Amino acid sequence: MELLPLAQQVIFYLLAIVIVVCSILAVTTRRILRAATYLLFVLLSTAGIYFMLEYTFLGSVQIAVYAGGILVLFVFSILLTSKPGESTDEKGIKHRIMGLIAAIAGVAVCSYALFTYKWPEIAMRDVQSINDIGHALIGMEKFQYLLPFEAVSVLLLACIIGAIMIARKR
């Protein structure tokens, strides 16, 4: 999916603005359901970024799992735990300043580190096909991921058991 450079830029900035604005809104809005909605926008835009990077599989997973799965879970639990329209308070000013300090300091440190690092210039090349991804996920060679694939299944199983155990009434 080749895009024109200009279009690419426009799309990027569009996505970037959506991501930044929605991220900030998601963590500052008082309505929890709105926050979930903003999160949805962020997640979708992220998927958009993946598509831009030509990681279509990743983008699909993002939409399917995050937007489709996790967010639904969120909405359900929000509806379960709060009355509609109820707004949630932020913590006091002290905490907001603390949060701001942490966030700004974090951004500062990380951007210093990132900007001072000399990134190598690599010629772009085509991304791997979905076929390759499939092979990588069940291969045992280097850069193939059978073991994590199996391991993560155990993790998911464990989490399911755990979640059920906690969430069920008895």
Place this chain on the structure above:
Amino acid sequence: MNFLSLFVLIPILMMAGLAIARDMKQIRTVAVTFSTLQLGLAIYTVIKYLAERAAGNTEEMLFQVSTMWYEPLNIHYAVGVDGISIVMLLLTAIIVFAGVFASWKIEPLSKEFFLWLTLLSIGVYGFFISIDLFTMFMFYEVALIPMYLLIGVWGSGKKNYSAMKLTLMLMGGSALLMLGIIGIYYHSAPEGGTLTMNILEIARNNAIPHEWQYYLFPLTFVGFGILGAMFPFHTWSPDGHASAPTAVSMLHAGVLMKLGGYGCFRVAIYLMPFAAQELSWIFLILTGVSVVYGAFSACVQTDLKYINAYSSVSHCGLVLFAILMLNNTAMTGAVMQMLSHGLMTALFFALIGMIYGRTHTRDIREMGGLMQILPFLSVCYVIAGLASLGLPGLSGFVAEMTIFVGSFQHTDTFHRVFTIVACCSIVITAVYILRVVGKLLYGAVQNEHHRELTDATWWERLSAVTLIICVAAIGCLPGWISELISNSLNAIVERLS
């Protein structure tokens, strides 16, 4: 199986025996049997040692046995004795023996009391027979920790505070010590050699660099010095001794504080002779101060045990002081002082315990005229006092004189001047001893209730007499013991020159 290990094995068996003992009678039987056995063993060791030396065995340590324990670090269970350690073993055996009788009626939890006491003695015996730094250190700590419970459970007064302070300060010492020992270990062999914990091997390798000795010597010396009640780390001693039960005070002041002195020269000075010479002046000042300072402090105390504890500070200060003189005579004196102080301070604490057990006070202002009521105990107390102030014919004199003469042979004027300062303690000692004797034993009976008190029972007499005999024996015939020690010190002194 080396017979020296029996010193550790017998107390272990004793603990087993105590564990299955049912009533007080059985507990006593076990305690007496094993402590007598131990005393016998100590005497046997002395005889065997003398015989071996007479037969011309000139090894530095006799009856050496070394079993590999932790191979990766070359840690051995290594035992061996020289004249100094057997003297100390004998001292321990005597005091444990006397201590068993002194705690004949200990309550409550008598079984536990003896168990802990025995654990303490395991540590002490083990320490004296070890020639491997690790084993030595291990036994050292084994000896420290039972103190907490012994004081905490069976003590009196502000026992919790005292027990905690004592334990923590001594552990502070052993913290320094542990670092020192590890440091010594990593410099124990020349570049490329096999590192070792064996004291004799380290001495033979003589590989600790001089600049390292500057760090390691203070660590080990202060580490052991804290147990030896070195100024200004002595404050655990008055509180600790005052709160401890009789037998524990005896064992602690009598033997445990000697671990400090013994360690100081067996580890600090023997292994780091260079730093010992260079830095001795600092510690001389500290120990010299503690000799006089302890004595002065004792002058105004009113609690019998505090007086004795400060007196111990003074006397043990003398031990360290003499050790730092780094010559054979003074160090011989130091060992003899350890022996002598061990015996007489144990005697003191035993008597104080017995008096306290009757009058329920240790404040000398509340007592008086005990000579009329408790003649046996009082006479013993006077004898102990006389030994403490250095009456010829009792052990204190011999030890102190050896120290003073030895110290004064030092070629450096500074050391000689400090010797004179230390000498002053003999006058101050007389002051506080006579003060107590005058107030406590002489004069009119202060408290009429005391008139009904009964004099010592047979076990108390046995305990006191055992110690008095030893004090007098050393005081009258010091020659062989001094020679025994002095010969063993040659190896250490040679390294210093």
Place this chain on the structure above:
Amino acid sequence: MDLSQYNLIWEYMQPELLLLLATILLFFVDLFASPRFLDKWFSGIACLLLAVVTALSCIPGGETNTLFAGMFINTPMTTAMKMVLNIGTILVLLQAHAWINSEACRVRRGEFYELMFFTLFGMYLMISSGHFLIFFIGLETASLPIAALVAFNKRGDKSYESGAKYLFNAVFSSAIFLMGISFIYGISGSLYFEDIAATAATNTALFVVALAFIITGIGFKLSLVPFHLWTADVYQGAPTAITSYLSVISKGAAAFAFIWVLFKTFSPAPEVWQGILYVLIILTITLGNLFAIRQKDLKRFLAFSSISQAGYIMLGVMAYSAQGITALVYYILVYIFSNLAAFGVIATIEHKTGKVNMDDYNGLYKTNPKLSLAMMLAMFSLAGIPPFAGFFSKFFIFASAVHSGYYILVFIALLNTIISLYYYLLVVKAMFINENENPIETIKTGCYGRTGIVVCVAGILLLGLASCVYGYLSELSLTVGF
């Protein structure tokens, strides 16, 4: 795909596969056995299975084996570490028996065992990983189910609060950890440990930030200061069995994994992470101790004690040598026995009387001499008093740190042992010295619990005196290679 590799997988991944097998077996037992049978034998079966896993897989292999092109590494040392964890888990299970079979918990008994086994599996992965993806999966497998376990109790106690605290802290730190990994990936282009070590540009700010983030992620599990704050609250609120599991097994696994991450991945820049750890160790030991001295709740108290213990454990990492690894593994082994002895006693008493306050323990010796003795031995061992095992482990770990030249650090650690001795003695004091008008009544310990405590006490007494354990570990550590 090369089928011949399956043989190797079976051979090299034996602990993991056996453990999964055991988990599946437990599933079936849970499903099909009668409740009365389970009341009696479930713990036994679980322990037995784990013991079998341990026995079958502890065959000491000679050399380092890698699978999946370096993603999974099996060395004699990793096997030994896993076995250490197994032993600890068996002890935890033994001690949990009485509690898990109580009326309130019986229903979720099966899940308890399964989740335990899963987390253990996660830890195995962490220890054996040669790739950050595996490491991360292992880390999450080892922490997410634990969050569920922490919130295990449903009655009105603090369990839910602890669960939330643990989970949110875990998730947050894992996010930071992930950020760190992403930076590392940006620097080296690969997540295989050996690739990172080979290509990472160590003298860049990005590398340092990445390292700091990764240390945070693992430091959280180890509860190093300042990532430790969740520890006390979680330990206090979680069911005692889980607390003990968290404090020894989870912490031990994290330490083991930490070694490999640092030694393998960051070996090009040891001075950087040693510098960071230097500060962290001092903070950890000191703050842990400072907080511990004022605790009254024994579980909270042990939480802070375990924080400062983590600092000591890290000394072995600092050493960055075969000796350091040996000392660390040995330390953790001893720590497992000591701490579990303490938790065993606490669990027993808490289960019978619900009392966990230090003041409740006043005069315990009068009524429960054996429990008090076990507790005392545990305290002494934790404080490093000879002849108990704790002394040896502490000595060896200090020795290893000194060997690498950290005299000052060890000195500070040693000074801290004095503070730690103080609060350990407080417990002993409560049991032996303090008077109490109505002490805890005489408690009859169940068979499993007793076995658990007895084994721990035996370990405390013997691990130090019997030098073979340390010797064996030392031999294994020589195969690590630096």
Place this chain on the structure above:
Amino acid sequence: MEYTLFILVLPLAMFLLLGLLDSKLKPRVAGILGTLGMTVCTALAYLTAFQFFTQPRNAEGIIPSQVPYNFEWLRFTENLHIDLGIYLDPISVMMLVVITTVSLMVHIYSLGYMHGEKGFQRYYAFLSLFSMSMLGLVVATNIFQMYIFWELVGVSSYLLIGFYYTKPAAIAASKKAFIVTRFADLGFLIGILILSFFTKTFDFVTLTTNPTAIITESAGATFLGCSVASWALALIFMGGAGKSAMFPLHIWLPDAMEGPTPVSALIHAATMVVAGVYLVARLFPVYCVTPEVLDLITTVGAVTALYAAIVACVQTDIKRVLAFSTISQIAFMMVALGVASDTDLHTGLGYMASMFHLFTHAMFKALLFLGAGAIIHAVHSNEMSEMGGLRKYMPITHITFLIACLAIAGIPPFSGFFSKDEILTAVMEKSTFWGIWMTAVAGLTAFYMFRLYFRIFWWKDTDCSHHTPHEAPATMTMPLIFLALVTCVAGFIPFGELVSVNGQPYHIHLNWSVAATSIIVAVCAIALAAWLYMKENKKPTAMANATRTLHTAAYRRFYIDEIYLFVTHKIIFGLICRPIAWFDRHIIDGTMDMFAHVTQWTSARIKGLQSGSIQGYVWILLIGTLLIATITICCCL
């Protein structure tokens, strides 16, 4: 002469026997056992003296000294070792005789005097202990052996002074005696240390054979202008001065009179207090190398003699008078030693005179004390005011006491005259100033002794106390008579033949000008005393009132005790001990406690970190991470 060992062993055995059996023995049996032991001892001592002095002299006319017994007790270094042995030379043999004689007399006397006292057995045990120690002191072969027994006599003295241990005054006195002498002994010990450091020996023979070489060779070092050797010897003298109650270390002796009177006779008059003189005499050749120390000895002795004599004039407690008289007389001996030198027999006259006076003084002072004991026994008081006119009731005591008084006053033909005359001669030859000084003191001596005598035996005609005093029993009078006899004849012993500075016989010839002067002075003093005290009258009171200040000062012993009390209580206890004890409890111990408190305090202060809120935890976690990263970046890059 190996049997000399038994002179030491017998009393020791007695001590152990009586001490261990204590109340299991009947008091009478104990007393007799002790006395018998002492008798044997005395016999052995006489036999020794006889054999020793009758043995052939060597080529230089010196009686060779002997070491019949010596063994190494404790070895310090190659050269320094404490030997225990017996060294027989003229002065030690002389001392043996003196000690055993007086001791035997006291043993016998005590059978009567102490009859019925509680702790009779203990008393005899201590007496034996003292005898053993004192005998050991005089036969010491080396300076350290001397020190050992020196300490032992100190302790026996302590025990005997404090014999009445329920009496607060006795306890205080015993403590004082011990501590003051102990303080002096510290000087002795340090002196020994210094001396042995330079000479590398303790042995008397080695020290005295060629002292000049040893000392000048090694004592190049100086301290405060004096050579170290001088310091050493001065310090050793300090030890001697303490035991011999020289000013200003004399304060213990008057108080020591709280002990039983026979003890005062034995220890605080005849034997132990002269140990200081004996010590100087023993080391005399060494002292001769450092004349400045001898001058010091002279000065101290002379000052003490005058001081004690003045104080003795106004005391009212008869034992106190005797105590000060003892101090004064010992000072005479010290002065005599101080003015002597060892160049030849003539200049060494002082040495001989000192020893001679020691001998005679021991006898008549013991007699005086025992007499005083008999008087106290009779009137149950020490105070002069309680006495008077006793001559009728106690004739034997009266006569023997008079003999002793005459002897001490220096009236021929009693022994005191001869010895004191030699001293005055020796002093006069060295320095006229000191000669006149000492003569004046001799006059004072005669005055206060006869003041004492007249106050006791004359003054009033009839006794007004409630009961009639009676003569003491035979066990008490027998020793009195024996000692009186000795006092009468001792002056005629050819003492100089036996004891002299270099061992060669010295023929005593009286210097009649000195002798005449002293006799005249003494007679005048006696007359004055008789005028004042023969009959009860108001003259003494009037005189005392006339010189109130001086009288009070003298009566209060010139406030020396008060000064000591001030120094010990206010300065040592108040300004050193208490502050140190406070410092220890509050500063040193406080620092240790402070560590604990600071830890606790910090712990309480930082508890806010553990706020219980998830966000707080996370914030700290994140900030911690960022800080670590920042710091590391700053440090490493």
Place this chain on the structure above:
Amino acid sequence: MEIPMIYYIVLSLVMFFAGVYGFITRKNMLMMLISIELMLNAVDINFAVFNRFLFPEQMEGMIFSIFAIAIAAAETAIAIAIIINIYRHIRNIDADNLDDMKY
């Protein structure tokens, strides 16, 4: 491609620390969870971007992202279970109420 890599990274940084801010300032536990999702999502972007721009030969970063998404889902599941558990206990999901244990 025209857009420099660092733009993407800054984007993800902003997202990450917005999450951090939210996590610290919000009381509601679900909000905290939403913040966490933001943070995880930001990391995923990082991986993908690094992979695409710097190391396009392999797929390490992208695959890691896939796994990370899966794990995030698992986390969310457990977290929501715990939140519901808390809601059952105290009828409230404010993090501020969870400070019974402190100091």
